[in-house]
Amino acid sequence: MKKAVLRSYAKLIATVGINVQKGQEVFVAAELDQPEFVKMVVEECYRAGAKRVIVDWNYQPLDKIQIRWRSQKNLGTVADWEEARWKHYLDEIPCRIYLVSEDPDGLKGVNQEKMAKAQQSRYKVIKPYRDQIENKYQWCIAAVPGAAWAKKLFPKLSRGQAIEKLWEAILDASRVDDDPVAAWNAHNEDLAKRCAYLNGLGIETLVYKSSNGTDLRVGMIPQAEFKGGGEMSLKGIFFNPNIPTEEVFISPMRGKAEGIVYSTKPLSYQGQLIENFSVRFENGKAVEVHAEKNEELLKKLISMDEGAAYLGECALVPYDSPIQKSGLLFYETLFDENAACHLALGMGFADTIKDFDKYTLEECRAFGINDSMIHEDFMIGSSDLDIDAITRDGRTVPIFRKGNWAF
Numbered sequence: 045m046k047k048a049v050l051r052s053y054a055k056l057i058a059t060v061g062i063n064v065q066k067g068q069e070v071f072v073a074a075e076l077d078q079p080e081f082v083k084m085v086v087e088e089c090y091r092a093g094a095k096r097v098i099v100d101w102n103y104q105p106l107d108k109i110q111i112r113w114r115s116q117k118n119l120g121t122v123a124d125w126e127e128a129r130w131k132h133y134l135d136e137i138p139c140r141i142y143l144v145s146e147d148p149d150g151l152k153g154v155n156q157e158k159m160a161k162a163q164q165s166r167y168k169v170i171k172p173y174r175d176q177i178e179n180k181y182q183w184c185i186a187a188v189p190g191a192a193w194a195k196k197l198f199p200k201l202s203r204g205q206a207i208e209k210l211w212e213a214i215l216d217a218s219r220v221d222d223d224p225v226a227a228w229n230a231h232n233e234d235l236a237k238r239c240a241y242l243n244g245l246g247i248e249t250l251v252y253k254s255s256n257g258t259d260l261r262v263g264m265i266p267q268a269e270f271k272g273g274g275e276m277s278l279k280g281i282f283f284n285p286n287i288p289t290e291e292v293f294i295s296p297m298r299g300k301a302e303g304i305v306y307s308t309k310p311l312s313y314q315g316q317l318i319e320n321f322s323v324r325f326e327n328g329k330a331v332e333v334h335a336e337k338n339e340e341l342l343k344k345l346i347s348m349d350e351g352a353a354y355l356g357e358c359a360l361v362p363y364d365s366p367i368q369k370s371g372l373l374f375y376e377t378l379f380d381e382n383a384a385c386h387l388a389l390g391m392g393f394a395d396t397i398k399d400f401d402k403y404t405l406e407e408c409r410a411f412g413i414n415d416s417m418i419h420e421d422f423m424i425g426s427s428d429l430d431i432d433a434i435t436r437d438g439r440t441v442p443i444f445r446k447g448n449w450a451f
Contacts, residue, residue, distance in 0.1 A: 045211040053186075053215060054084035056224045056287065058092050061184030062139040063283040066093030069138035073100045077145040077190040085141065094139075104150035104315060111154045111162075119158070120165030130173035137279070140183040145190035148375035151315025159314065160344055167349075167417040178405055179395050182283035185378055187214050196375055217288040217367050217379060228284065235272035238292050241451060242270045242433075245441055249434040250296075250358060252385075254426050256306045260325065262358055262387075263300025265412040266436075268396045270294045270360075278401055290367065290382040293359035295392035297412040299328035301355050305387065309373060309380050309423040311342075317375065318342050321422075323389075329353045330389065346389060351416030357388035363427050363447030377421050384425025385444070390416035 058064055070089045074082045086097045111119065194206035201209060219227040252260040272292035274284045304324040311318040321335035321342055330346045330353040333339065346353040359381065367374075367383040374380050392415070394400055394408035409415050431444035442450035 045208060045215075049215065049220065050081055051084055051088075052224055053218065053220045054081065054088045055091075056218070056220060056228070057085055057141060057184055057186050058088035060225055060228050061186060061284050061287050062089075062141055062182040063281055064089050064092045064094050064139050064182070065281060067095050068093070069136050070094045070097045070141065071100060071138050072097065072141045072143065073102060074143040074188075075102050075104070075145045075190055078143070078188040081188050082143065085143070089139075089141075102146075104146055107315075108151060108154055111151075111159050116158050116162055117165075119162035122166050122169040127169065127173075130170060134173060134176055137177060137181050139181060142183070142185045143188050144185060144376060144378055145188045145193060146315065147190060147192035148196060148312045148317055149315065150192065154315070156314065156316075156341060156344055160348060164348065164417070171417070175405055179400070180278045182277055182281055183285055184283065184287060185285065186218065186287040187376065187378055189214065193376070197372060213370060213372055213374075217370065217382070219288065232273035232284070235289075235292060238449070239270040239272050242292065242294075242443070245433055245439075246436040247433040247441075248436045249300075250443070251432045251434065252303075252305065252424065252429065253431075254306070254424075254429045256308070256426060257322070258303075258305045258424060258429070260301065260303035260305045262355065263297040263328075264294065265297045265397070267398055267411050268294055268296075268413075269398045271393075271396055275395060286378065286382075288367065288379070288382055290365040291359040291361045291386075293357050293393075293396075295394075295396040295413050296355050296358050297328075298351075298354050298392070298414040299412075301325040301328045305424050307422050307424060308384055308426050310337075310375060311420065311422045312375055312377060313341060313345055313420055316341055318345075323422075325355075328355070345418065345420060348390075348418050349416055351414050352390050352418050354389070354414045354416070355387055356390045356392035356414045356416065356419055357386075357421070359386045359388070359421070360431070360444065360449075361385050361425060362444075362449050363425055363429070380423055381421045384423040385429060385431070385447075386421045386423045386425065388419055388421045390414065390418035390420055 089097045189207045189210035194210040198206040250262045306322045319337040324332040333342045335342045392413040397408045427447045433441045
């Protein structure tokens with residue numbers, strides 16, 4: 045891939061993604077796959093005015109070794125230096141960049157029970173810090189090709205050809221063209237118009253139906269509103285948390301979901317794929333799940349904590365989105381969630397509450413925003429998915445017909 049194009053992408057992440065401001069600190073999380081591109085991102089953050097950029101490198105094979113050899117208690121302990129880092133996050137409120145590239149099956153074979161219990165133990169220490177920085181910082185998730193990921197998408201190509209092909213797909217989906225900034229401004233404007241229409245309807249319930257068996261009703265929070273594209277932090281800085289994004293989303297009312305929904309794409313969770321699954325809800329809670337592959341892992345997901353079995357997000361994505369049109373199944377939620385309508389189990393978004401800056405996080409959750417240590421999107425969109433909105437004044441308004449916008 046041409047360096048000029050990659051440089052443009054790196055600049056997009058730094059200036060349109062996190063929109064780093066002069067004097068801010070930046071933390072970058074990345075796998076070992078694309079060090080040259082990570083270097084470009086760091087440089088672009090400094091050019092935008094960052095005072096310090098720290099890179100945290102990850103490597104799935106090492107993760108597997110750690111999980112195998114460390115005791116569950118040791119894995120679940122937050123060391124003093126780690127907690128000091130979280131205290132630093134509170135003081136500094138740094139920007140966060142996450143560059144995903146890992147193998148979708150990279151943690152296959154690990155002890156899931158051990159890993160889950162360790163995460164639950166760590167979360168008890170981390171949660172108070174995370175709650176205090178919620179919505180205060182800018183963050184952006186973007187992607188770069190990893191060799192194993194690329195070969196999964198393009199198994200017939202050589203390693204180098206597969207990586208190049210995945211680069212092309214990532215950049216195309218991320219709107220890295222002749223003028224990426226202009227492209228993203230126009231895209232954000234379109235998403236904002238769709239949000240305005242939906243927010244003007246006064247939606248009480250969303251009703252999902254599809255020929256695959258999906259028949260689900262989800263209740264809305266009266267104070268919540270649809271959002272999409274860029275967001276505003278509590279510090280008043282506009283940023284784009286996902287590159288790419290095609291969704292318009294809202295956090296539903298905890299405890300108000302009835303029916304069954306079927307997945308239409310695999311879910312990559314904890315480095316493993318869950319495939320061809322269904323989730324049945326009663327009184328808002330996932331009470332029954334089935335999967336052709338990794339059903340036990342899906343059951344583990346919804347039992348991570350009390351909120352893990354409740355919905356945190358309803359996202360609307362047209363079936364004719366650019367990512368769906370690419371014909372690629374990415375096996376990566378960042379992309380696959382932008383190819384189809386999806387739901388998320390776990391944590392809801394406090395910033396979907398209208399004028400959320402006037403409320404505390406606890407007050408937003410009291411309105412009905414779900415709280416959990418997880419937030420896992422799973423895709424339900426199909427070419428025949430219909431979605432209706434039941435409004436507070438009793439109207440039924442078509443939102444999706446045959447997988448696409450009905451307005």
